[in-house]
Amino acid sequence: MNICLEYKKVKRTGFIQLFLCGAILAAVVPVVNMVFRTEMYTSIHNTPVQILLGANWQLMAMFNVLVIVTGTCLLYHIEYDNNSIQKLKSLPITESQVFLGKAALSVIMYMSVLVIEAGAVIFCSCHWFVTGDGFWKELCQNFIYSFIMGLPCIALSLLVSEACKNMWMSFGIGVVCVFTALILPEKPFFLSLFPFAMPFKMLAGTKHVINYIYASAAWIAVTSLAELLLIKIRRSFE
């Protein structure tokens, strides 16, 4: 029910269009790359999914993360603008329920983005490569992994947006976090667990995949606790 409410609230804000445009831009990356570098990529001996994601995922993930940061900023901006958050607080709905509704909406949009990007990978694979057995399984595994890796980023961005009344603060913090993710080295291991760096992780070439999945679950749990703490702290200062 909360997701439907949150979906209603984002009408005419450009939220859905943002995710769609981000998805299309990200989906265009492998297509354009293949158009201009066909021979280079078709001569590589590997599965089409690995070749395409290996060459394009960093840029595609960049679009995904930027779309997540911008979208989550918007979700709380519409509450703080015109003070509707005050009305919401005087209704029989808890702030955690609102947060969950917004998180669920963001997750659904992120899933849609990944589906569109997967569509582009399918197109490139069918057009320029020969898809063997196991293509669909490999594709699903990679994108499900990318979905799981994106969840901590969504949760943390949303938490930051809730904490900051001004959009430039939440957006600025998001941008700094994205930048931090770009420049953080892979080693030591714990640095690669930074939530904004996790969407850049690909299934192929990642050692200890299960550790990253556990880390994603742990980040979601930590963010949920932080959200409850934030609500409590804010109430005590009101």
Next chain:
Amino acid sequence: MNFLSLLSVEYKKIKRSKIFLILFAAAFILWIPSIINSDLNFHMETEGISPENNFFIQGFMAMSWFMFPASIVVVTVLLNQTERADNGIIKMLSLPASTVKLSLAKFIVMLSLAAAQILILTGAYYASAAIVSVIQDYNFILPPLFVAKETGIIFLSALPMTAFFWMVSVCIQTPVFSVGTGMASIVPSVLLINTKAWFAYPMSYPLFVVSSEYGKLAANLETAQPELIPWLPVAVVITIICLVISCSCFGWAARR
């Protein structure tokens, strides 16, 4: 109302906005990985670049590709939301102040914050170079004149990009679209600097300038060098067009 008074009013509006917190955070976070991986600067024999030059150029390359343009987009959000919240823009438009001057004053504020970010980054560079010099027992600090020249060129090359972001934020009222357009336009610059048409894409100017400097400092590396023609005239034309559009369209939505 003269332009300088208007400018001082615009600076007053960003008081207590905490934008400098964001700029400082970005500047210092940039150099932390460089400090942690400072030993890697001694393994650049293939590129033929000295450790201190590599330390400098890697940091500024990371800054010029994403952090600096993204900070400018954040600043446009700040300037717009300051006006839109509580309908401040309606009050501004009902005062005897030219909208052209208002738009230009805000653009100058944007440039000031961009300059401030570069200054903060330079300060952070010197602090981290000093730390790394102690850690590695090697002087990583470059002469101030050289650093000033490089940062000055980066700032000047960012003028068309800043004008473009300002134009987008004035013309596109929906915050998510103006921000989204700005951020999306930053991403392809890393690809476009390798094309011949890089000069037509203002978001790639700072990165192109830094990577061309990298080519100059690295003996075994060749990178494209900027040619003033057609770059300079195209950059000037883009800046003028963006400023003309933003000055004519400023406040159009509030006056509809």
Next chain:
Amino acid sequence: MNIIETKNLVKTYSGFTAVSGINLHIPKGEVYGFLGPNGAGKSTTMKMFLGLVKPTSGSFTIDGKKYPGNRIEILKETGSFIEAPAFYGNLSGEENLEIICKILGLPKSSVSEALELTGLTQFGKRLAKKYSLGMKQRLGLASALIGKPPVLILDEPTNGLDPAGIHEIRMLIRSLPEKYGCTVLVSSHLLSEIELMAGNIGILNRGHLLFEGTLEELRQDASAKGYPADNLEEMFLAMIDEDNRKRGAVI
């Protein structure tokens, strides 16, 4: 029977007491006028009732339910309009009310009822950001009245309305207890406004409750103090003045 009761309710901010140990008794099924000059503590008190602001000390019950333990239950029964209209500018008036309708679990017909009650039916499909000040005020009222809650907390509901609108809303508020069994707590800084709406009043100044009772009791009080009973405004202003002088002397 009192539907809202407060016990020594206090709210202090750093170095400043907004509400100072007030004991309110708001009878069920009546319009209670909460009167006081700007900065008296009316909005702060109302915000405490809604859980928007945490009381520093003291307690209150609304319809037998205590805050903060029964906060959600209290909010299910309370419609409110605090300070300024709060809405989603990107949604139409109707869409704004649909959201509240869904949260309160009300039938869809409540939206059109609320729009009709506040005279917004023909503007229901317009975006809220394009509403005039008066329309925004009416939208805020509609969001409070939707579903005809048992308790209504309205903070200066006639602000920004034209004289016809003020009259309309005043008549509406007056009719609510009789028609729908609502209890209305309405605040204003204008005694003339409250006189026309409320049967019981509480007068607040600088966080202190100076008077609580019926209008008749206030008139008797005015007579006893030598003020003309038909000019309660003078009585009210004198009361506030005296209190300000007392507090000024104490300080």
